[in-house]
Amino acid sequence: TVPSLATSDGFLQCLSAAIPEELLYMQSSPSFTSVLVSSIRNPKFSTPSMVKPLVIVTPTNASHVQAAVVCGRQNDVRIRVRSGGHDYEGLSYRSARPEVFAVVDLANLRSVSVDQTAATAWVDSGATLGELYYAISKASNTLAFPAGLCPTIGVGGHLSGGGFGMLLRKYGAAIDNVLDATLVDANGRLLDKEAMGADVFWAIRGGGGASFGIVLSWKVNLVSVPPTVTMFSVPKSVNEGAVDVLTKWQEVAPALPDDLFIRVLVQNQGANFQSMYLGTCDTLLPLMGSSFPELGLNRAHCKEMSWIQSVPYIYLGSTATVADILNRATSTTSFSKATSDYVRQAIPKDVWVQIFAWLSKPNAGLMITEPYGGKISSFPETATPFPHRDGVLYNIQYMNFWSAATDGSAQTKWLKDFYTFMAPYVSQNPREAYVNYRDLDLGENTVVGNVTNYEAAKVWGEKYYKGNFERLAMAKGEVDPDDYFRNEQSIPPLVPSK
Ligand code: FDA
Known part of the structure; x- marks a missing residue:
């Protein structure tokens, strides 16, 4: 059901009370469209007929993300989260169905902090792969991270679905090198690996974005490459x-x-x-x-x-420079x-x-x-x-x-x-x-009694996850039993009957 304007008003008031106004872009704001399209990678999803968010929230700290979730829950307005905006179906910023929703755009939350001695890094979801690779190369020319080729991909969506590139045979996928993460759950709580528990920490590393909460940051293992x-x-x-x-x-x-x-x-x-x-x-x-x-x-x-030179070389062409991988804009x-x-x-x-x-x-x-x-x-x-x-x-x-x-x-x-x-x-x-090459033609969710239906979701779910689909639904049942974080291809909750 599409919430009435009254609940939308309540949502906007709740946001305004908790988050500085300059971080909120209502549809009436002159900058709304430029913020919306800032990371859209497939212009077919920026046409006028697309179902757009009521508001875009651009948090600068974790408490803003928590507040957005709490306001959304209280007012029945769902949230879609965007990191790099590369989703093949645009699910991070548009709805395929009529719906009133908000976008939490993490582009401002993009710091990368490398611990060269430990060969690890904490990276915020809003960073791009290019920003992560660049920061690693500034710390060492023999450290790298095994993830995708395109430097404008967002860390948040990429690590949620797997993430692989030229180092996959040597070091596996990006998710095989995640050591810890922080997550804002459907109750607005900020959880680390220990607090979210083993099932949810398993689920966020490859179970697809947007189902379990909003991952704010990831601790990753860096790998060695020759000079x-x-x-x-x-x-x-x-x-x-x-x-x-x-x-x-x-x-x-x-x-x-x-x-x-x-x-x-x-x-x-x-x-x-x-x-x-x-x-x-x-x-x-x-x-x-x-x-x-x-x-x-x-x-x-x-x-x-060098490995870092290979990043622009393979994706942007032989004349591109290493600095070019920091450019978040694509044309x-x-x-x-x-x-x-x-x-x-x-x-x-x-x-x-x-x-x-x-x-x-x-x-x-x-x-x-x-x-x-x-x-x-x-x-x-x-x-x-x-x-x-x-x-x-x-x-x-x-x-x-x-x-x-x-x-x-x-x-x-x-x-x-x-x-x-x-x-x-x-x-x-x-x-x-x-799942990171998302295709809605493989199947879309149906919602029955205000909860995404498990049996119907199996059609696409087993293609992406094989036998892991049921365990993902159980993890969803643990962390978001009310199915707050849902979209056309989100994991449905399975809640064991008491
Ligand atoms: P986006 O922000 O659109 O998010 C994707 C999904 O994850 C959405 O459902 C979103 O709601 C959710 N999400 C985003 N941030 C989240 C967060 N912080 N917490 C929870 N959920 C979150 N893949 C690959 O493995 N190797 C490759 O080489 C490439 N190359 C490539 C090139 C190009 C041009 C494109 C467009 C895509 C790829 N991909 C890829 C696919 C890419 O990995 C996939 O689209 C990622 O999900 C993109 O992540 P973004 O954060 O950019 O997307």
Whole structure:
């Protein structure tokens, strides 16, 4: 039910009493739109028809976040929390259904404090990955953090869903390196790891954002990298044997030494093999010569640099500088839609031929494949809510793009049809998906008796979490039994009957 204007008024009064006015942006405020769009990464969610928040709260300390939750609870206004705004469905700042809600935007809460001796850091959720990586590199050139590639991603959402990048084979996902966290729960209490308890601390590391409360900060384990890493990028067109090289890559990439990560961008009639190796070109070349000669790597492909230089290099291009990873603004003008798969059995060569035919159709998108194996695959499926571990060869992300000039229906249809085509060749029962590549087409919640329905949520929940879904629902039942923090794909509460 949409709260009446009267309860909304009560909510705004409650906020104004607890939080300085300059940190509150009502819809009538001249800055409302610029604050709202400040971290929207997919402009399809900033069109006028979107269901927007009643107010955006931009806290500068924990007590503001606690007050926002207490006011929301008292007045029946739900809160959506935004860290970096990269959610593929925009759930951190828009509602897919008519609803009166507020956004707590954590962009002001973004400090990073590195303890070089202990090789740990406390990072606020509102920091970007770029800010975290930069702060680590200022403390040491041999420390790093294993997380995603795009520097504008928010720590809050990323660590809530898993978080992986070029270091995933050596050091696992971001969540595998979280040591502690602080959380504002649905009662407005500020809890650390001990106070939230083992079940909730397990759940917030991979159970997806927005279900258990608002994570304010994370203590993370930093990992060691050599002073020099080697990057390469080797494109292969279909005419140059891309099908054979990709077919081989599926078996080789997940079994290589953990120091070597080779992802592939597959688009049009070509595959671009992009890599980071934790070492120098001198040691990489013989390794590639013996394990993956089909790629034809030679010295001219090698680009040696520090780990921190690899961050702008891989995502922003070879002319970008390390300082560029601090830029929180992006100028994305293309609209997009994405979804994901996990592959557990190598896809046959003849199917790769058909995949390239799909990628050559009108309005086609692209796929990005990232190999697992190594550390990320070494954890039991139950270690964290993120279940895509032993036996996964690689993750696939499908994406398609269009401009504001079209409605995107042809591009989204291509994505849907290609996803259907891929069904026999990817993981099954459930068909696994990565929650950080959120896709509402996998299923949306239904609310029954003012609580999200567990059975209906299983449809999408088991894709993201496999057998961990039930345990996540139990953790939700512990920390938020009234289902205050809910959205179209939040974890439903399971409360044991007394
Ligand atoms: P955003 O603020 O939109 O939040 C995402 C979800 O988490 C929302 O439901 C939100 O309410 C919730 N949330 C946010 N902050 C929270 C908090 N403090 N406490 C509780 N809940 C919170 N992924 C990956 O693993 N590797 C990669 O390399 C990439 N690359 C990439 C590139 C680009 C361009 C995009 C758009 C996305 C990626 N991703 C990715 C996916 C990314 O990890 C995912 O979208 C994250 O959830 C984004 O986190 P943000 O904080 O930016 O999002």
